[in-house]
Amino acid sequence: MSGTSQSALGEFGVQSALAPEGAGATAINGLTIGMTIAFGVIFVLLVLFAWAVLAGRLAPRRWWIWAGGIALPLVSVLALVVVSTGILQKITREEPDALVIEVTGKQFWWDVLYDPEGWALRDANEIVIPKGRPVTFRLKSDNVIHSFWVPKLTGKMDMIPGRVNTLPVLATETGRFRGQCAEFCGLSHPKMAFEVVVLEPAEFDAWMQRNSGEARDAARSELLRGRDVFVEAGCPACHTIRGVADGGTLGPDLTRVGGRGSLGAGMWRMNQGTLAGWIADPSAMKPGAEMPSYNHLPGPDLRALSAYLASLK
Amino acid sequence: MFVAISLLLVIAFAMAWSAMPPQHSVAGAAAEPFRQAGRQLSDWYRIHIRQGLAEKTPDYEAASRRFLDADPQRGAELIVQYGCGACHDIPGIRAAQGTVGPDLHDFAQQSYVAGVLPNRPGDLTRWLLNPPAHSPATAMPDLGLKQDEARDIAAYLLGSEVRR
Numbered sequence: 270m271s272g273t274s275q276s277a278l279g280e281f282g283v284q285s286a287l288a289p290e291g292a293g294a295t296a297i298n299g300l301t302i303g304m305t306i307a308f309g310v311i312f313v314l315l316v317l318f319a320w321a322v323l324a325g326r327l328a329p330r331r332w333w334i335w336a337g338g339i340a341l342p343l344v345s346v347l348a349l350v351v352v353s354t355g356i357l358q359k360i361t362r363e364e365p366d367a368l369v370i371e372v373t374g375k376q377f378w379w380d381v382l383y384d385p386e387g388w389a390l391r392d393a394n395e396i397v398i399p400k401g402r403p404v405t406f407r408l409k410s411d412n413v414i415h416s417f418w419v420p421k422l423t424g425k426m427d428m429i430p431g432r433v434n435t436l437p438v439l440a441t442e443t444g445r446f447r448g449q450c451a452e453f454c455g456l457s458h459p460k461m462a463f464e465v466v467v468l469e470p471a472e473f474d475a476w477m478q479r480n481s482g483e484a485r486d487a488a489r490s491e492l493l494r495g496r497d498v499f500v501e502a503g504c505p506a507c508h509t510i511r512g513v514a515d516g517g518t519l520g521p522d523l524t525r526v527g528g529r530g531s532l533g534a535g536m537w538r539m540n541q542g543t544l545a546g547w548i549a550d551p552s553a554m555k556p557g558a559e560m561p562s563y564n565h566l567p568g569p570d571l572r573a574l575s576a577y578l579a580s581l582k
Numbered sequence: 583m584f585v586a587i588s589l590l591l592v593i594a595f596a597m598a599w600s601a602m603p604p605q606h607s608v609a610g611a612a613a614e615p616f617r618q619a620g621r622q623l624s625d626w627y628r629i630h631i632r633q634g635l636a637e638k639t640p641d642y643e644a645a646s647r648r649f650l651d652a653d654p655q656r657g658a659e660l661i662v663q664y665g666c667g668a669c670h671d672i673p674g675i676r677a678a679q680g681t682v683g684p685d686l687h688d689f690a691q692q693s694y695v696a697g698v699l700p701n702r703p704g705d706l707t708r709w710l711l712n713p714p715a716h717s718p719a720t721a722m723p724d725l726g727l728k729q730d731e732a733r734d735i736a737a738y739l740l741g742s743e744v745r746r
């Protein structure tokens with residue numbers, strides 16, 4: 270039950286449905302607590318009743334069967350249906366002017382496309398949204414079934430190949446909230462997480478502005494060397510860094526990779542060391558990751574490349 | 583009667599538990615004092631008894647504490663934070679199973695750091711502060727550690743032998 274995960278990330282966005290920070294999760298949490306209390310009370314009453322009968326303090330009556338066997342379940346189940354349907358309606362209602370973010374489940378990472386019909390800003394493994402402004406996630410998959418779940422924001426929703434599911438979210442608090450793939454999808458399914466970063470609306474707009482252009486320039490000679498290694502080593506076959514190498518889509522977009530909170534889809538803290546370790550041996554950090562090992566790079570090249578990626582913020 | 587009361591207690595407990603914020607798990611809260619006491623006891627044993635009894639098994643952790651005035655516990659946290667486990671297999675650190683660099687189990691018994699510096703607390707600290715300066719072709723990057731951070735990490739690594 271410990272909420273702060275002792276993963277390689279140390280202190281990292283918390284993932285708990287019992288401490289909601291979004292409209293959907295708040296409603297679901299309220300429903301859970303209400304149901305637990307209501308049925309707890311019914312259970313206690315039943316136990317007391319049974320005890321009274323067994324101890325001979327109450328003589329059994331025929332109408333009890335009607336009351337306790339039919340009327341009571343009918344009323345309570347009906348009440349449950351009404352309340353939970355109402356909440357389901359509420360949390361899945363889509364706002365027409367919501368910001369659309371398309372998220373595609375991959376093995377084992379997340380492709381993120383902000384505002385597909387407008388900005389079409391591509392990123393990966395971290396989702397930035399504004400506080401208090403409705404957002405609609407458009408959830409897809411092009412391989413197996415995944416499930417998109419940020420317990421602090423709202424309930425989970427499957428990502429099914431060939432279908433588009435939508436999930437509205439309204440964040441009520443700023444912060445970093447951890448999400449997790451909630452449908453077994455292969456070897457590294459447990460290592461397929463991400464973070465949702467909720468910013469104040471003005472900060473969010475600035476963030477979109479800042480990140481919609483090309484990647485940050487390499488300023489030092491080591492970083493320039495790193496950029497060359499990126500191209501020479503063949504990384505653009507799978508990865509895009511806008512302004513440096515476009516077109517790679519088999520792996521996560523790396524245009525602002527150093528600015529993400531985590532590496533490897535929510536698994537490791539982002540820094541030059543973990544980046545270098547990842548490039549040299551991705552499958553040791555994430556079994557089944559669909560990226561080859563680059564342990565043939567000379568040490569200085571590995572350092573330059575990882576320093577360059579870390580500088581892309 | 584007894585059954586009814588114990589049922590009631592179980593229900594009350596379950597309800598309270600489900601309503602509690604996740605950081606405050608009952609088991610966690612109850613176990614913490616015991617864990618603390620256990621840690622203190624084993625530290626005390628290592629420093630006062632084991633070290634005093636046997637010259638053959640020097641207590642590196644106590645030694646590094648003395649030499650470096652360092653905090654190996656904080657070193658462990660820093661190792662997690664900097665993600666050294668991406669490249670190294672390190673004793674006592676969960677998820678540190680990297681195979682890019684050398685395995686750091688029993689590191690204290692090694693004579694050299696990366697084959698270039700004598701394996702002493704000060705030299706190890708220097709290595710961690712800037713590996714490429716000592717071994718220009720190395721794959722281990724300069725991770726931007728601060729002096730006191732490198733010192734605490736060095737203390738943890740030198741204590742790794744006792745920690746098995």
Ligand SMILES: [Cu+2]
Pocket residue numbers: 415416450451452453454455458459461
């Ligand atoms: Cu999965």
